[in-house]
Amino acid sequence: MRVRGLWLEAAFWLVLAAGFVLWPSRLPLASQVLIAGLFALSYDLILGYAGILSLGHAAYFGVGAYSAGLLAAHGWGEPISGLIAAGLLAALAGLITSPLVVRGTDLTRLMITTGLGLLLFELANRLGAITGGVDGLQGVEVQPLFGALRFDIYGRTAYGYVLAVVFVLFLAARRLVRSPFGLSLRGIRGNPARMRAIGCRVDLHLAAVYTFSAACAGVAGALLTQTTQFVGLDVLSFGRSAELLVMLIVGGAGLLYGGFIGAAVFMIAHHYLSSLDPVYWQFWLGAGLVLIVLVGRDGILGLGHRVLGVRRRRAGPAP
Amino acid sequence: MSGRLWGALALAVAVIAATGAAAQDVVKVGMIAEMSGPFAETGRQMVNGAKAYQKVYGESVGGRKVELIVRDSTGPAPEVAKRLAQELLVNDKVDFLAGFGLTPNALAVAPLATETRKPMIVMNAATSVITLKSPYIVRVSFTLAQVAAPLGTWAARNGIGKVYTLVADYGPGIDAETAFKKTFVAGGGEIVGEVRTPLRNVEFAPYLQRIKDARPQAVFIFLPVGEQPVAFMKGFAERELDKAGIRVIATGDVTEDGQLEAMGETPLGVVTTHHYSAAHDSAQNRTFLKAFAEVAGPDFKPNFMAVGAWDGMAAIYESIRRNGSGPIDGDRALAALKGLKLDSPRGPIMIDPETRDVVQTVYVRRVQKRGGRVFNVEFEQIANVKDPGK
Numbered sequence: 001m002r003v004r005g006l007w008l009e010a011a012f013w014l015v016l017a018a019g020f021v022l023w024p025s026r027l028p029l030a031s032q033v034l035i036a037g038l039f040a041l042s043y044d045l046i047l048g049y050a051g052i053l054s055l056g057h058a059a060y061f062g063v064g065a066y067s068a069g070l071l072a073a074h075g076w077g078e079p080i081s082g083l084i085a086a087g088l089l090a091a092l093a094g095l096i097t098s099p100l101v102v103r104g105t106d107l108t109r110l111m112i113t114t115g116l117g118l119l120l121f122e123l124a125n126r127l128g129a130i131t132g133g134v135d136g137l138q139g140v141e142v143q144p145l146f147g148a149l150r151f152d153i154y155g156r157t158a159y160g161y162v163l164a165v166v167f168v169l170f171l172a173a174r175r176l177v178r179s180p181f182g183l184s185l186r187g188i189r190g191n192p193a194r195m196r197a198i199g200c201r202v203d204l205h206l207a208a209v210y211t212f213s214a215a216c217a218g219v220a221g222a223l224l225t226q227t228t229q230f231v232g233l234d235v236l237s238f239g240r241s242a243e244l245l246v247m248l249i250v251g252g253a254g255l256l257y258g259g260f261i262g263a264a265v266f267m268i269a270h271h272y273l274s275s276l277d278p279v280y281w282q283f284w285l286g287a288g289l290v291l292i293v294l295v296g297r298d299g300i301l302g303l304g305h306r307v308l309g310v311r312r313r314r315a316g317p318a319p
Numbered sequence: 320m321s322g323r324l325w326g327a328l329a330l331a332v333a334v335i336a337a338t339g340a341a342a343q344d345v346v347k348v349g350m351i352a353e354m355s356g357p358f359a360e361t362g363r364q365m366v367n368g369a370k371a372y373q374k375v376y377g378e379s380v381g382g383r384k385v386e387l388i389v390r391d392s393t394g395p396a397p398e399v400a401k402r403l404a405q406e407l408l409v410n411d412k413v414d415f416l417a418g419f420g421l422t423p424n425a426l427a428v429a430p431l432a433t434e435t436r437k438p439m440i441v442m443n444a445a446t447s448v449i450t451l452k453s454p455y456i457v458r459v460s461f462t463l464a465q466v467a468a469p470l471g472t473w474a475a476r477n478g479i480g481k482v483y484t485l486v487a488d489y490g491p492g493i494d495a496e497t498a499f500k501k502t503f504v505a506g507g508g509e510i511v512g513e514v515r516t517p518l519r520n521v522e523f524a525p526y527l528q529r530i531k532d533a534r535p536q537a538v539f540i541f542l543p544v545g546e547q548p549v550a551f552m553k554g555f556a557e558r559e560l561d562k563a564g565i566r567v568i569a570t571g572d573v574t575e576d577g578q579l580e581a582m583g584e585t586p587l588g589v590v591t592t593h594h595y596s597a598a599h600d601s602a603q604n605r606t607f608l609k610a611f612a613e614v615a616g617p618d619f620k621p622n623f624m625a626v627g628a629w630d631g632m633a634a635i636y637e638s639i640r641r642n643g644s645g646p647i648d649g650d651r652a653l654a655a656l657k658g659l660k661l662d663s664p665r666g667p668i669m670i671d672p673e674t675r676d677v678v679q680t681v682y683v684r685r686v687q688k689r690g691g692r693v694f695n696v697e698f699e700q701i702a703n704v705k706d707p708g709k
Binding site for chain 1: 354355390391393394395396397398401402405406408409410422423426427430431434435446448452488489490491493517518
């Protein structure tokens with residue numbers, strides 16, 4: 001079973017790599033699906049594995065997006081170093097805010113994360129001189145990748161770049177959740193009091209995963225800025241945090257791939273429905289989402305697992 | 320048997336030939352508009368405005384069919400706008416980009432217009448800087464500074480000496496405040512107080528009390544189109560600022576034609592400056608209003624956004640006409656658009672050949688009742704106003 005899982009995983013990434021041939025005219029959309037997938041993966045780490053419910057994760061996405069944008073707008077247009085810097089800054093933001101978030105229960109966490117998200121949004125709006133306010137940050141110029149590959153209009157460079165970065169971070173996340181550290185996170189999600197009783201430093205564990213998750217979210221934001229060559233206030237919007245939750249629930253939380261599946265289903269449905277019916281597409285999207293959640297309690301992946309009869313590797317029911 | 324086969328073959332060839340010919344004779348316009356979310360009104364106005372134009376002037380020009388492809392940017396979402404533009408250019412092979420109700424969306428798409436040398440017709444987004452971002456951008460709508468600056472001059476000249484300003488705290492609000500203050504102070508007026516209100520605010524009571532205490536002769540406001548102007552006007556009447564002798568002056572967004580009737584009697588007497596009023600008296604405006612009602616139904620009231628799209632289509636039609644029969648060439652289209660003069664429902668407009676921005680008449684209007692309905696009635700006009708932001 002382990003081996004079959006590995007084959008499935010390899011197939012998943014090979015199909016994505018074959019995207020250049022399989023969907024050459026849809027590369028811009030595919031890049032944005034991958035970015036949303038990475039963002040959802042970062043959220044899966046804290047919600048699906050550590051049980052931290054958040055409605056303000058766009059804050060870190062936005063920190064990454066604006067960091068990458070500001071660096072590129074002020075002359076540092078080299079993408080890879082810009083990406084790393086943005087990831088580190090988002091991690092720093094995660095580290096600083098983690099003490100506020102990890103204490104407390106679901107309800108307080110919801111309030112605190114929502115509040116943090118709104119604060120950061122308003123801050124970016126007020127600091128118009130730096131961020132460009134509602135008009136968005138102007139003058140973001142990202143240099144060619146490795147000094148040679150320009151970000152072209154077909155989105156080929158962007159897709160390859162995004163896919164490579166997402167794959168590397170996915171491997172890191174996969175390693176993380178399968179390590180003893182990952183196991184103790186699941187223990188904390190199951191019963192924090194008991195974990196404390198057996199000598200686990202719960203707050204430290206949660207702070208660590210929260211920081212890593214913030215870094216991943218920041219990289220996702222930076223990727224969006226670099227491939228769009230623009231950044232606007234919407235990266236920090238509450239809607240982005242809420243959509244993130246929807247994507248992860250639709251895909252299936254606590255399964256690593258759930259975020260990617262959810263992001264793909266959500267964004268592709270969004271894309272096609274809105275070109276079929278630019279005015280009332282939201283109705284059909286909503287109806288589809290309700291149906292998915294009704295039919296598959298643990299999202300699409302959960303449904304797939306049940307259909308295939310795969311034994312769940314997860315520790316317990318979703319929070 | 321073989322006869323039927325030949326028949327089928329001939330039919331197939333004919334069909335292929337016909338589609339080939341059709342492909343050459345179609346000019347595609349990719350319209351990126353906000354069709355859903357909080358700014359859906361903008362998109363619906365624009366799409367219906369464009370369709371109204373096609374209803375009146377036909378779906379083809381110079382023997383070529385003009386196909387409108389509408390895509391939903393969902394709101395202020397630059398990455399979505401950019402992706403849609405990429406797909407429109409690469410997959411649908413559009414000849415023109417059009418639409419754009421919000422500044423970030425237009426700014427994100429600007430580099431693509433430059434790269435592909437496709438004309439990009441901005442039908443609404445009103446920040447000065449947009450046209451500077453690509454030599455292929457042409458704007459047919461307005462800029463906020465363009466309509467706010469004449470109001471300052473008008474107020475100073477018409478016995479309003481002390482003004483309190485209240486604007487929404489975001490880019491356009493600050494633009495409007497700056498432009499108004501500049502001309503008002505230059506005309507000898509005095510700003511006795513200013514406040515910027517949060518974008519999501521709908522509770523104006525504390526601000527209104529402060530304004531009342533400051534005793535200005537008028538309050539200048541800019542608030543985003545929607546529920547905020549309604550809430551402001553309601554609070555204004557409740558706190559009896561009108562009885563304290565304070566007038567309201569604003570840019571035309573505040574008493575926008577689509578919303579005006581929802582505001583009831585309170586805005587009566589409000590003076591605004593703007594480039595379009597549904598009450599504008601001209602043959603072209605009557606044609607526009609009639610066509611819009613046919614396309615969108617009688618309950619959907621058009622406003623300046625629909626006019627922006629109408630004029631955008633007029634500009635596109637004109638550049639197709641001047642392009643001749645070959646494929647649409649971006650540079651030739653731009654040459655046709657620069658200096659283009661149009662008879663718009665709002666009055667005469669021109670595309671400035673240097674800035675590619677719109678030059679137009681700005682009207683001073685007063686909210687009045689006419690035949691039981693409320694209108695922005697124009698009573699003064701300032702011709703050939705350029706965008707002062709450049």
